[in-house]
Amino acid sequence: MDIFIQQIINGLVLGSIYALVALGYTMVYGIMGLINFAHGEVVMIGAMVALTVIKLLANSGLPVFVIILLALAAAAVVCMAVGFSIERIAYRPLRNAPKLAPLITAIGVSIVLQNLAMLIWGRNYHAFPPILPTSAHDVFGATITTLQVAIVLIAALMMAGLIVLIHRTRLGRAMRATSENPSIAQLMGVNINQIISITFIIGSALAAVAGLMVSANYSIAHYYMGFMLGLKAFTAAVLGGIGNIAGAVLGGILLGLIESLGAGYIGDLTGGFLGSHYQDIFAFFVLICVLIFRPSGLVGEKVSERA
Amino acid sequence: MSSTLLEARAIDKHFGGVTALRDVSLTIRQGEIYGLIGPNGAGKTSFFNVLTGLYHPDGGELIFAGEKLQASAPHKVARLGIARTFQNIRLFGNMTAMENVMVGRHVRTHAGVFGAVLHDRRTTREEAAIRRRAEELLNYVNIADRADDLARHLSYGDQRRLEIARALATDPKLLALDEPAAGMNGTETASLRELIEGIRKDGITVLLIEHDVKLVMGLCDRVAVLDYGEKICEDVPSLVQKDPKVIEAYLGGSIA
Numbered sequence: 001m002d003i004f005i006q007q008i009i010n011g012l013v014l015g016s017i018y019a020l021v022a023l024g025y026t027m028v029y030g031i032m033g034l035i036n037f038a039h040g041e042v043v044m045i046g047a048m049v050a051l052t053v054i055k056l057l058a059n060s061g062l063p064v065f066v067i068i069l070l071a072l073a074a075a076a077v078v079c080m081a082v083g084f085s086i087e088r089i090a091y092r093p094l095r096n097a098p099k100l101a102p103l104i105t106a107i108g109v110s111i112v113l114q115n116l117a118m119l120i121w122g123r124n125y126h127a128f129p130p131i132l133p134t135s136a137h138d139v140f141g142a143t144i145t146t147l148q149v150a151i152v153l154i155a156a157l158m159m160a161g162l163i164v165l166i167h168r169t170r171l172g173r174a175m176r177a178t179s180e181n182p183s184i185a186q187l188m189g190v191n192i193n194q195i196i197s198i199t200f201i202i203g204s205a206l207a208a209v210a211g212l213m214v215s216a217n218y219s220i221a222h223y224y225m226g227f228m229l230g231l232k233a234f235t236a237a238v239l240g241g242i243g244n245i246a247g248a249v250l251g252g253i254l255l256g257l258i259e260s261l262g263a264g265y266i267g268d269l270t271g272g273f274l275g276s277h278y279q280d281i282f283a284f285f286v287l288i289c290v291l292i293f294r295p296s297g298l299v300g301e302k303v304s305e306r307a
Numbered sequence: 308m309s310s311t312l313l314e315a316r317a318i319d320k321h322f323g324g325v326t327a328l329r330d331v332s333l334t335i336r337q338g339e340i341y342g343l344i345g346p347n348g349a350g351k352t353s354f355f356n357v358l359t360g361l362y363h364p365d366g367g368e369l370i371f372a373g374e375k376l377q378a379s380a381p382h383k384v385a386r387l388g389i390a391r392t393f394q395n396i397r398l399f400g401n402m403t404a405m406e407n408v409m410v411g412r413h414v415r416t417h418a419g420v421f422g423a424v425l426h427d428r429r430t431t432r433e434e435a436a437i438r439r440r441a442e443e444l445l446n447y448v449n450i451a452d453r454a455d456d457l458a459r460h461l462s463y464g465d466q467r468r469l470e471i472a473r474a475l476a477t478d479p480k481l482l483a484l485d486e487p488a489a490g491m492n493g494t495e496t497a498s499l500r501e502l503i504e505g506i507r508k509d510g511i512t513v514l515l516i517e518h519d520v521k522l523v524m525g526l527c528d529r530v531a532v533l534d535y536g537e538k539i540c541e542d543v544p545s546l547v548q549k550d551p552k553v554i555e556a557y558l559g560g561s562i563a
Contacts, residue, residue: 161424169423170409170416170434173402177410180399186381187359187391188477189414198420 002141007264008257009139013148013217015256016155020210021233022240022248023162024203030179030243031199033099037106038086040230041113042079042204046211047221048121050075051128058129067131068212075208082113083204084197092193110230117223128219151213158206159249165202166245175199179243228280232259235287241300250298258282312337312372312481312512313358319366320353320536327353329536331367335481340503340513342527342544344520346556349533351516352394355485358514359391360384372480385414388480392470392487394516400459404450404469407458408441411476444472448502464495471502475511482506483514488522500526524548532556 021043028036053071060067090109094102136143166172177185178195186192214229215221232255240251263279290297313335320328328350335341343351356362358369360381369376371387390411399407416437422430445451448468453461458469467487474482484503488496496519503526507513517523523530524544531541534556540547547553 165423168434169430170413170418170437171420171423173406173410174413176402176406177399177413180401181397183361183381184393184397184399185410187361187385188410188473189382189385190410191382201420 003264004261005140006142007260009142009144009148010264011257011260012253013151013256014260015236015253016152017210017213017217017252018233018236018256019159019249019252020155020206020213021229022236022252023159023245024207025234025237026240026242026245026248027175027199027203029237030245031175031196032091032095032182034091034102035106035234035242036086036091036200036203037103037230037234038090038109038113039203039207040226040228040233041110041117042083042086042207042226043211043214043229043233044117044221044223044226045082045113046075046079046204046208047215047225048117048126048211048223049078050208050212051126051215051221052121054129054131055126058131064131064133072209072212075212076205079204079208079211080201083200083207087197087200092196110227114223114226121223123223125220125222126215128215128221130219132216147216151217154209155213158209162202162206163245171198232280232283235283235290238297239286239290241297244297244300247297247299254298255283255286258286310337311335311370313514314370315354315358315367316370317367318354318357318364318369320350320357320362320364326536328357328364328533331533331536331538333531333538333541335512335514338507338510338512339528340507340515340526342523342530343514343516343533344518344523344530345533349556350536351533352485353536354533355391355483355516358384358483359389382414385477388478389483390474390477390479390481391483392467392474392485394485394489396463396466396470398458398466398470398473400457402458403455404445404458404461404465405438405441405454407469407473408444408476409437411444411473412437412440414477441472441476444475445469447475447505448472449498463490467491467499468502471506475506479511481512481514483516485516486518487515488517488519496522 021039024039025036028034050071053074054067057067057070086109090105091102094105133146136145166175174185174190174195177188178190178192182192214225233252236251236255237248239255240247240249259279259282262282263276266274266276266278311334315331315333318328318331331354343354345351353362357364360376371389374387376387377383399410416433418430418433442451445454448471450465450468453465458466461469471487488499491499500522503513515523515527527544529542530544530547532539532547532553539552539556540550
């Protein structure tokens, strides 16, 4: 029983991170119908920048809280700049090109960012300095660390904030209008170039937070970490129904739970044939199933033709 | 003689080899209801699309309230004060009626990212004003009771009214209506007519594309007729009806 609860806790933590990243995919898809495969690299850059700042300040004597906040601020600023630039440089010139062109470009951008990161930070793994409190709490026989609690709470807070922003503000209305019909939104005075830029910036800010969370949770970061994380988050977005904000949150949490529970029990299920390092197969098994049986995702609607 | 609000000078628009508009010039005066009629495919909607910046004209220019309209910048056209509705209704179907009208206020309001994140006093006040104005407009077009329904769930006639409310939300000087009576029954058309007259009374100039000849002739101060992308006539309704070129265009041959 305690293994089960432990895996649920791990799944929630992992799922919160997936959800934050999935939101970036789903927002961009919702606004411009593009799958931004470079988004995983933005998460990686966020992790790397945050880690760099933390390493620099680890022995500065500043309180841990301040160090983390500074790292987060730096990561957010860099990621927002990167997200903004990706759209301006790589996607905007292809706004009216066939869908395949920006998709391939996205993969190209992803490779470029990975290699840039490798040039800047090297190909080695970077360990997260042990500055975080390691205190753990007991929950029904399972343990949850303060860090994990913080991850889940912060992710929940950011997602709630995003949902309020999208449903309760002038900016959010403009985003939803652009997503439904960009040319009509323009007639209402919405500057869609600006809305698209803002969408990339918000998504990248969430990615920066997720990046810091991942590297803190696994105590490690490296230039290649964005690839698998990006694919998983994309799977989460598709699972929830790509383009749907609530779907990305739901898909992220569900995928995290599926992966954790799967990893926890895969040994028992296969009689020891497969170990927990096979946990990645669950995400992609889910992706395949969704694409076959419910391509619109759990809460997605059938994709309608654009006017 | 009232002043000129919109002047179209020699507008040309081609799609490949097809000419949608050729050398179309017309002048719309402040405060009038101006009709634009013509057989199907005559270029009426193309003219609307050029006017609102959705199409780039191949020649000619548009002067609106003394300013030259920049092509291909629909959000700036909206700011200058041109709003429109569509022949095939184009609401934001997954947003509520209220939200549709609130989006229309976008061009007259300012809150941006910081406002959205900080929720400062000015932003909340502006948001309240947006909501208030949207409520007024829904009342004005008589669909206040549907405010919280998704736009796509509204009846056809209500969707047309909602589109007008959304257009009015941009505080236009010129409201361009593309076949607002299409698919409406007699009663609905009569109340639409009242609505359009009320809009004009509020000081908004109306440009009307319409197939319902009775509506156009009864409502408009002046009418222009397009045929194969060219303006063949522009006059008061009673004279337009008698113009031989107009009769020929509509009946496909000379009568008499």
